[in-house]
């Protein structure tokens with residue numbers, strides 16, 4: 001079982017591909033409550049969670065309690081758990097990343113969606129292009145930390161792909177570090193799907209569970225507001241929600257019939 005926990009809904013960026021700027025984010029500007037975070041970890045411990053990603057619809061490094069939470073994850077779930085963090089890299093300086101690594105983080109994903117400051121400011125919606133150099137420096141510093149797994153992800157899509165940018169990124173990072181990621185359509189909210197998707201969904205097959213900042217166990221990360229929530233961790237255990245009727249009905253329908261007629265999955269670009 002794999003768990004994704006949203007720690008904050010604060011963010012300094014306005015990425016063109018991000019849903020928070022298409023639909024108003026009702027929970028914007030929040031940090032997860034400590035009591036809720038502790039409850040999620042207690043449930044995760046009971047439920048054989050083997051991997052946790054700390055990420056959601058916000059910049060994880062804007063949570064001032066991040067290092068403490070990483071220590072808490074490690075002490076509650078032990079050494080076997082795999083712990084990853086996603087960041088836009090703006091605040092992920094070497095000292096902070098080193099501290100997180102020592103606290104128990106195994107891997108870090110930097111979202112770097114351009115090879116030049118000019119394109120980066122456009123795509124990430126940040127006015128100061130000098131920030132780009134800092135992010136690149138932070139990535140290089142993280143890559144120098146022995147034992148830490150570092151990824152650089154770059155979102156591409158037919159709408160904003162630029163071959164020169166892709167070449168620029170490929171010249172900076174080795175293939176085992178750089179991941180070009182196809183931009184998703186947030187289950188039809190950003191751009192429509194012009195075909196009926198066949199088959200199931202990687203998210204479901206990989207047993208991912210997404211808990212948002214309010215404790216909602218969402219359908220997936222394309223349902224960040226919990227519009228298709230299966231339950232709330234504040235009221236029930238993660239395990240009960242996962243095996244509960246609401247989720248199982250949904251999963252069975254997708255498994256038996258595929259998702260071509262199931263909302264919102266029938267609109268989703270995920271394959």
Ligand code: SF4
Pocket residue numbers: 011012013014015017018019020056057058059088
């Ligand atoms: S950094 Fe992440 S949360 Fe922030 S706007 Fe970009 S995609 Fe959205």
Ligand code: SF4
Pocket residue numbers: 187200201202203204219220221222223259264265266268269270
């Ligand atoms: S197909 Fe459904 S469950 Fe899978 S990512 Fe898309 S919206 Fe989420």
